[in-house]
Amino acid sequence: MELQRVYKLLLWATLVNLARLVQGRFVAGPWIYAAHATFYGDDDAAATMGGACGYGNLYQSGYGTATTALSSVLFNNGLGCGGCYEIRCVNSINCYAGNPRLVVTATNLCPPNWAEPSDNGGWCNPPREHFDMSKPAFMTIAYWHAGIVPVAYRRVPCIKTGGIHFNMQGNNWWLLVYITNVGGPGDISNVMVKGSNTGWMTMTRNWGTAFQIFYSFQGQALSFMITAATTSDTVTAWNVAPPSWQQGATYEGGQLR
Template structure:
């Protein structure tokens, strides 16, 4: 009887382990857990949070992010690698400041919210390390909280970015120094690696310059250009001959989009 009981116990443990593994595998990786943070807003006449920022996107309306761009504190910005990532944010735990029903808004990381160590982290130094904080546009903030609030308690989670059209590549630089600004990236939105290919070269790795500007030092003038983009989730997408051989610095070209 003891041997039978031992066998039954082993069988139960085995089935439980298999079920737990299967349940874990069935989880949608995009269903991130909610994390706690805070949010404030800044006023801009055109509805954007900023027209120049630490991610390099420039005019956020032209870059398709518009009022749904947000600045991130040091903890979230991760030295610029988080640029382009999407966050779902909702106001919580404050009857006076939060909108009824705790609606959420999806924003894109477009800027850095610098620390201000001359002020307390609890009063004015909202982006001081190690706080997790979002500096939103007034329009986006108003979707989740009342704008009479100085600061709102929020929860956030990473979500996939929904983009219209393909990824966009803006080429800048001169002679043997090339920079490419990459915008409108779908999926997790966070570019981790970029390669460039001329019509007379193989694939060449590019290095992050700052934000979502990527660079290389080689003369590709007069060659059609292709790009391969890899996001932080490991997904890659190659866009072949995006820029024709007669491309010029300052031009923007649209490639393929990256999906899950």
């Protein structure tokens, strides 16, 4: 009986430790078999630079070519920006053997094309769940000449190195911050900023992952509070920007898991 009690205690301790590892971390969701994928741009992915999420040069911001534009249903007015998806081609002769998987980051919007029917050209028309990938990304799961293939997808954690990046823009009375390299859920619903001489103040979404506030923070160290759209988890990046921060500079701190 005593040995059984020891085993139960060990099992309980193991489960508690596993729960602590999972707690507060975004985990992969279930596979969904209701989407299709196309591609845009050429082999160099030059056409994918920029985009509706505001990541600019995707090489410089760390996203590379493993990116996708989302149909408006998934884009969700910018809340989908930064989300990571594992995608695999299914149920098509154009899928590569073994149905390889690829993780991509949402960096752009695939707008509706109301001039074309949803099943013949208007691939991103609501309510379709659709991924318009960079050509290099598409070519890792299917033959590019197919044009469009059915895919299965699921949300997965965004694995990032280092902290969240805050690129400062605007002017002396308008703070505009581009927020990139977000881990965990990858997406952002709310941002708050605090100067060393102020309380917490709410920023509004300018577009994509750019958030703004009309206030002068010159000479103040800045902290940011980031809330994930998917999980509502919050991380505070304390004193990310020093009092001498400048427009055009990028600062790093905090991270979602």
